[in-house]
Amino acid sequence: MSVDEFDPAIERLFARAPSFPDSAQFEAALAAKLNTSSRFRTMALSVAGLVGGVIAVREVLNVDFNFASSAVSASAGSQAAPQGLSMAGVDAAQAAQSLLDRLGLTGLDMSAMGGMQMFWATAGVLVALLAAGVVKLSQEI
């Protein structure tokens, strides 16, 4: 057997899987481990979702959105609809700023952006976060 012939031969030997008499036990043990890890993951995801939800609700309740006053001023006044939206955007910026203040990021000045820009940027970020969360959750489950 030459050297050239040998390597394919050894490849074939390595490719040939040995047989194990306890294959069924191995598969059963693996299935049990798989079930355990799946149960643990489901539980961990549920707990994490619950905790995250509670924190999110608490934060939303603590942030002063003050949308009501802007809506009143927008409808009661003689301003056009785009101006009302602009006011809502400014309020969203104020809400985001107050959230940043609570997180200790007071240095970040949100008021530098235009009202409409801020409104759409905030909405975009929220939608992106929501989509990312849904995708991640669907992959995990």
Added chain:
Amino acid sequence: MAKPLRDLHDVELAALSAAGGRREFGELVRRHSPAVRGLLRRMGAQAALADDVAQDAFLLAFEKCAEFRGEGTFGAWIKRIAARLYLKRRSKDARYVAEIENDEVAPSVDSAGRMDLDEAMKGLTEPERLCVSLCHGAGLSHPEIAAAINLPLGTVKSHVKRGLDKLRARLQPEPVAHGSASHVG
């Protein structure tokens, strides 16, 4: 009517497993676990450790099934996962290849002077066995092996070459003594 699991290709089974199919993944385990368990033993793992690492490899594969796109075979993919897990486990034990004692075990041969691959592998030093099985069993390239076991590339190549030379010598049947039968009678 759905095809029976045994008629499905590995790529189809992997795709179904990625969607959470346990039965489909079970079929993949049935098909490939002997090869993975065999590889780990050839790399030098004791039976219990080999099975433990093989199970962890399959658990990891189930989680990452969506990443298997069918570029290579599923068997090669899972063997690479298992080999890397075993190396990680070894490095946790702080037993690096360079520190392993190079004891060779005398392999046993059959009546015709031949031995099977597993027996022949026992005649290699542990670094040789590891490098040869990573190269030919798990399909890693020499640079990948060097990176995985933290050895210089030249050393890995030497281990593979020496290991193959030894296997080549051991897997060939012993030459039959001339004339021993013809002189009888």
